[in-house]
Amino acid sequence: MTIDPQIQWVLELIANSSYPPVYTLSPEAARAQYEEASVKLDIDPAPMDSTVEIALGRESRFVRTRLYTPRQTGDADPLLVWLHGGGWTIGSLDSYDRTCRGLAAQADCRVLSVDYRLAPEHPFPAAVEDVMFVWETLQARTADYGIDPARIAIGGDSAGGNLSAVLCHEARKAGLPMPCFQLLIYPATDMTGSFPSRKTFEDGYLLEKAHMTWFRNAYIRNVDDDDPRLSPLHNADFAGQPPAAVHTAGFDPLQDEGIAYAEKLEAAGVPVVKRHYAGLVHGYFNMGGIADAAKAAFDDAAADLRAGLHPAG
Numbered sequence: 001m002t003i004d005p006q007i008q009w010v011l012e013l014i015a016n017s018s019y020p021p022v023y024t025l026s027p028e029a030a031r032a033q034y035e036e037a038s039v040k041l042d043i044d045p046a047p048m049d050s051t052v053e054i055a056l057g058r059e060s061r062f063v064r065t066r067l068y069t070p071r072q073t074g075d076a077d078p079l080l081v082w083l084h085g086g087g088w089t090i091g092s093l094d095s096y097d098r099t100c101r102g103l104a105a106q107a108d109c110r111v112l113s114v115d116y117r118l119a120p121e122h123p124f125p126a127a128v129e130d131v132m133f134v135w136e137t138l139q140a141r142t143a144d145y146g147i148d149p150a151r152i153a154i155g156g157d158s159a160g161g162n163l164s165a166v167l168c169h170e171a172r173k174a175g176l177p178m179p180c181f182q183l184l185i186y187p188a189t190d191m192t193g194s195f196p197s198r199k200t201f202e203d204g205y206l207l208e209k210a211h212m213t214w215f216r217n218a219y220i221r222n223v224d225d226d227d228p229r230l231s232p233l234h235n236a237d238f239a240g241q242p243p244a245a246v247h248t249a250g251f252d253p254l255q256d257e258g259i260a261y262a263e264k265l266e267a268a269g270v271p272v273v274k275r276h277y278a279g280l281v282h283g284y285f286n287m288g289g290i291a292d293a294a295k296a297a298f299d300d301a302a303a304d305l306r307a308g309l310h311p312a313g
C-alpha cells in the first residue's frame with residue numbers, strides 16, 4: 001500500500017507549515033486556525049443560485065443552518081442534510097462552505113449545512129441533540145423550503161459521519177421519518193478504539209493519536225465508550241437503516257471501524273456502496289483543490305449522493 005504522492009506532499013506541507021498542531025491549542029485558537037487553513041486545500045467554490053442562513057427551530061430553541069440551492073427548479077427538491085467534521089470540536093458552516101457547494105452542484109440537490117454545538121463548551125450529547133432537533137424540526141418545514149420530504153439524505157465526514165449514523169439509528173428508535181440515504185465519509189463509529197488501524201496509523205497521517213485524544217477529551221464525559229449514541233457500531237439492530245455509501249481511506253486510523261460499519265449494514269440487508277481509497281488519508285474530503293485523487297474521491301461521493309437522491313436518473 002502506497003500513499004498518493006500528492007497527499008504525501010500535502011502532509012509534508014502541513015508538517016513544515018507555521019501552523020501548530022491543533023492539540024496544542026485552545027478550542028478557540030484551533031477553530032480559528034482551521035477556518036484559515038480550510039480554504040487552502042479545498043476545491044474552488046461552486047456558484048449557487050442562492051445561499052440562505054436559517055435559524056431552524058421553534059419556540060425558544062434554534063440551530064443555525066445554511067441552505068444551498070444550486071438552481072431554482074420550481075419543484076420540491078431533494079436535500080442533503082450535511083454534518084461537518086472536526087472531532088465535534090472544530091469545523092463550521094464557513095469551513096465546509098466549499099464542500100457543501102460542491103456536493104449541491106454535482107449531486108443536483110439542495111444542501112442544508114448544520115452548525116451544531118461544539119465541545120468542550122457543549123460535550124456529548126449536545127451535538128446529537130442538535131442534529132436530532134434539526135431533523136425533527138425539518139420534517140414539519142419541508143413545504144416552507146421547497147424540499148421533497150421523501151428525498152432527504154443525511155451525510156457527513158468523520159465526526160459528521162458519526163453524527164449521521166447516530167441520527168439514522170435514533171430516528172428509527174424515535175419513530176421519526178428516516179433519511180432516504182446516508183453518505184458516510186470516513187466515519188468514526190467505535191469510540192472504544194479497539195480496531196487495529198487506530199494503532200497502525202496513529203502517527204504521521206494527519207489524524208494522529210494526539211488529535212484523537214484531544215477531540216475525545218473535549219467531547220466525551222461521563223459516558224461509556226460503547227454507548228450507541230456515541231459509537232453507532234454498537235447498535236444492536238441495523239435492520240431498516242437507509243441505503244448507504246461508506247467511504248474509507250487507507251492511511252486513516254478510522255478505516256477499520258468504517259469498514260466494519262459498512263459490513264454491519266450489509267449483513268442486515270441494507271444496500272451499501274463501499275469505497276476504499278487505499279492511497280488517501282483522513283481529511284481527504286477537503287483536499288480536492290490540491291490532490292487529484294482526493295478530488296476524484298469527492299466526485300465519487302457526489303455521484304453516490306446523486307444516485308441516492310435521484311434513483312430514477
